[in-house]
Amino acid sequence: MSADMSEGTSAGQPADAGPQPESVVDAAAAAAVAPTSAVATEARDDLAQVEPVVGAPKPDAILVADDVVRRFGGMTAVDVTHLEVQRGAITALIGPNGAGKTTFFNLLTGFDTPQSGRWSFEGNSLAGKSGARVAQAGMVRTFQLTKALSRLTVLQNMLLAARNNPGERFWLSWLPFTWRAQERAATEKAMELLARFKLDAKADDFAGSLSGGQRKLLEMARALMTDPTMIMLDEPMAGVNPALVQSLLGHVQALRDEGMTVLFVEHDMHAVRHISDWVVVMAEGRIVAEGPPASVMQDQAVVDAYLGAHHDTDLGDDSLLDPEILARLEAEEEKR
Numbered sequence: 001m002s003a004d005m006s007e008g009t010s011a012g013q014p015a016d017a018g019p020q021p022e023s024v025v026d027a028a029a030a031a032a033v034a035p036t037s038a039v040a041t042e043a044r045d046d047l048a049q050v051e052p053v054v055g056a057p058k059p060d061a062i063l064v065a066d067d068v069v070r071r072f073g074g075m076t077a078v079d080v081t082h083l084e085v086q087r088g089a090i091t092a093l094i095g096p097n098g099a100g101k102t103t104f105f106n107l108l109t110g111f112d113t114p115q116s117g118r119w120s121f122e123g124n125s126l127a128g129k130s131g132a133r134v135a136q137a138g139m140v141r142t143f144q145l146t147k148a149l150s151r152l153t154v155l156q157n158m159l160l161a162a163r164n165n166p167g168e169r170f171w172l173s174w175l176p177f178t179w180r181a182q183e184r185a186a187t188e189k190a191m192e193l194l195a196r197f198k199l200d201a202k203a204d205d206f207a208g209s210l211s212g213g214q215r216k217l218l219e220m221a222r223a224l225m226t227d228p229t230m231i232m233l234d235e236p237m238a239g240v241n242p243a244l245v246q247s248l249l250g251h252v253q254a255l256r257d258e259g260m261t262v263l264f265v266e267h268d269m270h271a272v273r274h275i276s277d278w279v280v281v282m283a284e285g286r287i288v289a290e291g292p293p294a295s296v297m298q299d300q301a302v303v304d305a306y307l308g309a310h311h312d313t314d315l316g317d318d319s320l321l322d323p324e325i326l327a328r329l330e331a332e333e334e335k336r
C-alpha cells in the first residue's frame with residue numbers, strides 16, 4: 001500500500017483523469033437515500049459508550065482477534081494482542097507505512113498465515129481457514145483489479161466473483177439446466193449491482209478501461225456478489241480523483257446503513273474522518289490507539305507514530321491533525 005497521507009490519491013496508483021462521468025458523480029446522491037438500518041444506528045449508539053482504549057470490548061463484536069503475531073524473518077510485522085470490531089459500524093484501520101495494516105488484513109481474511117493467534121467471526125473461529133472459507137463465512141475483502149482481470153469485461157469480473165458464492169453447489173453444476181439457471185441468476189444479480197454503482201452501461205467494456213474511481217466501484221460491487229455480512233475494503237480511495245471521493249464515501253456509508261459491517265484500510269484522512277464510526281491505529285505491528293475519529297487523531301500515541309514514520313515525508317493533509325498538533329510536528333521537523 002502507499003505511503004501517501006494526502007487526500008485523493010496514493011503513490012503508485014494512477015489518479016483519474018479527464019471529466020467525471022455523470023453516472024459516477026451522482027452515485028453519492030443515490031447512495032445517500034439508503035435508509036439507516038436499526039443495526040447501524042444501534043452500532044453507533046453502542047460505540048458512543050465504548051471507552052477509547054486499545055483492546056476495548058465492544059457491545060456487539062462481530063470480529064474478535066487475539067494474540068495475532070506474524071513475523072517475516074526477524075521482523076515482527078503484526079503483533080495484535082486484542083481487537084474487537086463492532087457489528088454494523090464502519091471501522092477504519094490506519095497507521096503509517098509499514099505499520100502492518102495490510103499484513104493484518106491478509107491474516108484475518110485467510111490470505112496469509114500467522115505464527116500464532118486466534119480470531120473469530122460471528123463467534124466462529126477463522127484461524128487456519130482459507131480465503132474462500134472466510135468469504136463463505138460472510139467476511140469478504142475487495143481486491144485491486146489485477147492485470148488479468150483488466151482484460152475481462154466488467155460483467156465477467158462480476159460473474160467470476162459469483163463463482164465463489166456459497167450458494168453454489170459443485171454437484172449441481174454438472175446439470176446443464178441448473179448451471180444455466182444459476183448463470184442467469186448471477187447475471188441478473190451482477191447487473192443489479194452494476195446499476196447500483198452506475199456501472200451497468202459499462203458491463204461489456206474491458207475492466208481495464210475504467211477510471212480509478214470506477215475500478216474502486218467495481219471492486220466493491222464484485223465483493224457484494226457473495227452477499228457478505230462484513231466487507232473489508234483495501235484503500236477504497238486510492239487512485240481516485242478527489243471529485244469522486246465523495247461518491248465513493250456515499251457508497252461505503254450506504255453499505256453500513258444497510259446493516260453491513262465495514263472495516264477499511266485507508267491513507268486518506270479526509271475519508272477516515274468523514275465516514276468512520278471508529279478508528280484503529282497501528283504502528284510497528286501493534287495497535288497503539290483506538291477510538292472515535294475526532295479524538296483518536298489527537299492521541300499522543302498516534303501523533304508519535306506518524307511523526308516517527310513521516311519525519312522525512314510530507315504530511316500532506318493538514319486536516320489530519322489540529323493546528324496545535326501540527327505546529328508541534330513542524331517544530332519537531334525543524335529540529336531534525
Ligand SMILES: Nc1ncnc2c1ncn2[C@@H]1O[C@H](COP(=O)(O)OP(=O)(O)OP(=O)(O)O)[C@@H](O)[C@H]1O
Nearest residue numbers: 001002003072077096097098099100101102103104
Ligand atoms: N511478504 C513479506 N516479506 C517480508 N516482509 C514483509 C512482507 N509483507 C510485509 N512485510 C513487511 O511487514 C511490515 C508491514 O507491512 P505492511 O504492508 O503490512 O504495512 P502497511 O501498514 O500495510 O503499510 P502501507 O501503508 O505502506 O501499505 C513492513 O515492514 C513490510 O516490509
